[in-house]
Amino acid sequence: MNNIYDFKQNVKKSELDQIVKIINSGGIIVFPTETVYGIGADATRDDAVKKIFIAKGRPQDNPLIVHISNYNMLEKVTTDIGDIERRLMEKFWPGPLTIILKSNNNVSKLVTAGLSTVGVRMPGNDIALKIIGACNTPIAAPSANVSGKPSGTKLEDIYDELKGKVDAFVDGGETDIGIESTVVKVENSVVKILRPGKISLEDIEDLGIKVTLDEHVFKDVKHDEKVESPGMKHRHYAPNTKTILIEFDKDNIMVDKVDKYIKENPSLKIAIVCFKEHSIYYINKNIKCIEMGSVNNQLEISRNIFSILRFIDKLDVDVCLIEGMKKEYIGTAIMNRLIRACEYNIL
Numbered sequence: 001m002n003n004i005y006d007f008k009q010n011v012k013k014s015e016l017d018q019i020v021k022i023i024n025s026g027g028i029i030v031f032p033t034e035t036v037y038g039i040g041a042d043a044t045r046d047d048a049v050k051k052i053f054i055a056k057g058r059p060q061d062n063p064l065i066v067h068i069s070n071y072n073m074l075e076k077v078t079t080d081i082g083d084i085e086r087r088l089m090e091k092f093w094p095g096p097l098t099i100i101l102k103s104n105n106n107v108s109k110l111v112t113a114g115l116s117t118v119g120v121r122m123p124g125n126d127i128a129l130k131i132i133g134a135c136n137t138p139i140a141a142p143s144a145n146v147s148g149k150p151s152g153t154k155l156e157d158i159y160d161e162l163k164g165k166v167d168a169f170v171d172g173g174e175t176d177i178g179i180e181s182t183v184v185k186v187e188n189s190v191v192k193i194l195r196p197g198k199i200s201l202e203d204i205e206d207l208g209i210k211v212t213l214d215e216h217v218f219k220d221v222k223h224d225e226k227v228e229s230p231g232m233k234h235r236h237y238a239p240n241t242k243t244i245l246i247e248f249d250k251d252n253i254m255v256d257k258v259d260k261y262i263k264e265n266p267s268l269k270i271a272i273v274c275f276k277e278h279s280i281y282y283i284n285k286n287i288k289c290i291e292m293g294s295v296n297n298q299l300e301i302s303r304n305i306f307s308i309l310r311f312i313d314k315l316d317v318d319v320c321l322i323e324g325m326k327k328e329y330i331g332t333a334i335m336n337r338l339i340r341a342c343e344y345n346i347l
């Protein structure tokens, strides 16, 4: 693998300088955050940001999140921060929370997709913070993957699809959280979650702030429908293999649904992505079984899920069933991704 900077153990000053040179001359890099890997460029340069859209094949109407490493940089992108936004920053930054703020038009119009707002976050990952700080400019970065595919949580998963399309890869090992940041917007003193993530509705409610989930979090969005977070309407996270989501329920009900599907489709090669605790039920069913983590450990599942979605295409099956989980805490975010990955096929 070429152009790879291995920052897993430590960030070497001489190599960091090379990364800074790439960004400051309008180049783009793959780098780790605590959520997923990003493809980063100087958010203030049209020429650089344009390269991100080309590398990903990303639709132009889908805005990018701007990553900052300190509060001085925040002033470069917005001047309008309300009390609730400030409280969210104090509590959750650096961390996996993106806040939609009024843009002061200092970032490229391509970043905001022409909207008057800008999504901003301070990532909770040392390597990311060091890179952004050293470049001394806000970094626009969508998830590192070709548009429509699952986001990258380790370099090995995305290297092949992005090699030759970016100027460098920074390896920080596997990401901690594994799914993208929570995206929120504050309206009339209510926090609206446009995209759920590790920072959950419950976490925000604990601050004594009113929170709602945008109606599109679990709903299919028609192509011409107006949505607040344009990313919601695009095909997302889907393996090439047909996938079907099993709604969370009592153990025996979930297992029976799978059993029934297997019996009704004797000619299909079937795989199941399931809770560790359920694999014992599927062992004798003559289907491939991939454990996603424990039913009692949502964070373990969130770390694994995108890698598993990519792995499904290597299984050589006709259909892959995926066990769903409770829509609470980070489970809400995992289900938001799985429903889209399964293109709304639910059993």
Ligand code: AMP
Binding pocket: 062, 063, 064, 065, 100, 112, 115, 117, 118, 119, 141, 142, 143, 180, 181, 183, 194, 195, 228, 229, 230, 231, 232
């Ligand atoms: P990704 O970069 O792939 O993690 O996707 C970024 C997400 O943030 C997409 O769902 C975007 O629609 C959303 N987003 C970014 N900026 C804004 C904005 N200004 N207003 C609403 N949503 C935004």
Ligand code: MG
Binding pocket: 142, 143, 151
């Ligand atoms: Mg993405």
